Amino acid sequence: MLGIAIAFVSSAFSELSDSIGKKKVNDGVASYYTFGFLNLLFGTAILIFIAVWRHTFLFSPASLPTFIPRVFLEILQAHVGVLAVIKADRGDFGPIKTLTVPLLLIVDILLGYTVTPIQIFGVALISVTILLLLAYENFQTKGLMLILVTAVNAVATISLYKYDITHFNSVESEQMIVQLILLLYFFVLAVRIGRENPLSFLTKRPFLIQAMASGPVSSVGSFAYMFAPASVITAALRAFAVLFSILSGRFYFKEGKFILKIFVFLGILTGLILLL
Secondary structure, eight states, X not given: OHHHHHHHHHHXXXXXXXXXXXXXXXXXXXXXXXXXXXXXXXXXXXXXXXXXXXXXXXXXXXXHHHHHHHHHHHHHHHHHHHHHHHHSOHXXXXXXXXXXXXXXXXXXXXXXXXXXXXXXXXXXXXXXXXXXXXXXXXXXXXXXXXXXXXXXXXXXXXXHHHHHHHHTOXXXXXXXXXXXXXXXXXXXXXXXXXXXXXXXXXXXXXXXXHHHHHHHHHTTXXXXXXXXXXXXXXXXXXXXXXXXXXXXXXXXSOOSOHHHHHHHHHHHHHHHHHHO
């Protein structure tokens, strides 16, 4: 249950950060790249602090065959993920990303985790619920391909991450190095393409709140995978993300189909309960 609680907190802060960033980018106030940079800044700082405080910086060179591919896949995930957040409706973004869970369940089985028939049924319920939503929208959802790429690619990044922290590296070192690379990636793009200094945006309150809210997402959320199989934690993250994205879509972005999406959430929540 500790992993689920961590996932809840992480998802809540993630929605706050993404909603602020989406609004500001769509208003033309900041670029995609500054949004990506700010989303990673405080989380990386927290991981560095934890590593120093706990003296748990453990990185094994033996992890490089899995760590290096993960870095490239994380860059793809971060870049496409930012575009998906900006372009897709919030009420659609959360539910569709839940499609990561069925694929992760297959990976967990291959890695030797015990998966019960009830858990399989829970994943099936989640999948069917999302497919019904897409069918209702005639598969014309805004940013659909971007969300699908992040959902599928997340299977690889999460699986590699779980493997590395299980066999080689500490959570802090594994995630900290990846996030420092992503920070550099977005900073360079913001300066060279966006013609912006991302750090200067921290003097503006909405962007400071966005950056601070994103801190627990990538730092605290990373520890959830230590307490349960990747499919279960990802299911929890996705289910809570669905709830918060539907609520922000309705009350912050004034999106429609609220009742339909509440039923979508209930279907996913039921699936999550079966997984637990």
